[in-house]
Amino acid sequence: METTEAFEGLRCFDCGERVDAMATGRCPDCGGILDPAYDYDAVSLSTGGPVASMWDYEAVLPFPAASANRMGAGGTPLVVCPELADRMGVDRVFLKDEGRNPTGTFKDRGAAVSVAAAAAAGADDVALSSAGNAGHAAAAYADAAGLDAHVFLPERAGFTQKAMVEVHGGDLHVAGGEEAQIGDAGRAYERAMADNEAWQSVKTFVTPYRHDGKKTMAYEVID
Incomplete structure (x- = not known):
């Protein structure tokens, strides 16, 4: 597994264990x-110029850009919103337009890194439960990486999210009836994970790499 020079492995937030x-x-x-x-x-966090994608920060991501399926996540613009600033009584307000990402939300950032990690580990399948957008993103990035994605959504998830999982070749599982919540999808996911030990989870805080990809939003704002 090829990693970036500054990456030192994983550390527990609570006890510090490596x-x-x-x-x-x-x-x-x-x-x-x-x-x-x-x-x-050991690294500089500034790109020194316009940011084209989240992989401009590969020095503080675990895997080099060349080893990931770069679909264009990140590099989203800050949009000046003068009317909102007036309503809030402040000089300026900027909004980070994450809708410019390939699947339309900030979930792309976490999917890009977590799917890259799964591919680096030799996984053939990834899985997660989601309210909708993360499932769409995981299916898209898994498809680009040649992996199978198993996505568990509640029945009340939006039609678009469900459809886009299948558009990207994902294995869609819809949990519960019309009143089903994300917890119902989570329980279905957990049962499936117990029966499929080879699947690699890309669920938040089960994989360490989802939240790691999302940090690039902050770097872009600062740059």
């Missing part, structure tokens, strides 16, 4: 959330 970079789930010692660790002193 864990193998390909681990998923919670800390084996205390059950805490795992987080990618970096030697930030």
Whole structure:
């Protein structure tokens, strides 16, 4: 598995335990959330110019851009909103337009990194439960990486989210009836994961790499 120079593996948020970079789930010692660790002193976080994509920050991502399926996530514009600023009584307001991402939400960032991690680990299948948008993003990035995505959504998820999972070749599972909540999808996902040990989870805080990809929003705002 090729990683970036500053990437130091995974560390538990709670107890500080170091864990193998390909681990998923919670800390084996205390059950805490795992987080990618970096030697930030060894890199510069500024791109020094316009940001084309989230992979402009590959120095503080676990995998080099060349090893990931770059569908164009990130590099979204800050939009000046003078009318909103007037209503709020402040000088300026900017909105980060994450709708410009390939699947239309900020979920692309987490999907890009977590699917890259699954591919690097040799997985053939990824899985998650979602309210909708994350499932769409996971299916899209898995398809681009040549992986199968198993997506568990509640019945009340939007038609578009369900349809787009299937458009990208995802294996869609709809949980519960019309009143089903995300928890119903989560329970269906957990049962399926127990029966399919080879599947790699790309669910938030089960994979450490979903939240790692999302941090690039902050870097872009600062740059």
